[in-house]
Amino acid sequence: MVATLQTRKPITAIQTEDLDAFPMWEFCLDEEGVEEMDETWIRPVNAAEIPKGAYALTVAVRVVTANGTELKGFIAIDTAGAFEVSGLGVSSPQYCFIPIAVTAADKAAFCAIVSVAPEVAFPIRYQLCVALEGEAMLREGQIG
Structure with a gap:
């Protein structure tokens, strides 16, 4: 099912297709308790760039492992x-x-899921799929 602005789901249920449809998501803290929702539920953000002054955004990234394997993923960020x-x-x-x-x-947990050894997975590089407000270049970073 393609995500819409009305989509709500736990962060653990986010799929690549969701990130393709909406590359930025936020937690639904103002909707906790609605239809069994809790603090883990997210919703899409309809924006062309990552706003400054935001907390706990989930943003689509292009992931590249140390051996060059490309994955789609997301990062958790604050811009407050x-x-x-x-x-x-x-x-x-x-x-x-x-x-x-x-x-x-x-x-070890990451490597078990993506079926690679730690020495070929890390460090992991990422590039945002959405620019930060006021920036032309997509930010990049590294984990591990």
């Missing part, structure tokens, strides 16, 4: 102060989120 990344996730073949301060256990 300085641009801050708290972690990176993938949804295929199943959901996996690794924090920016990645541990050996985080690396």
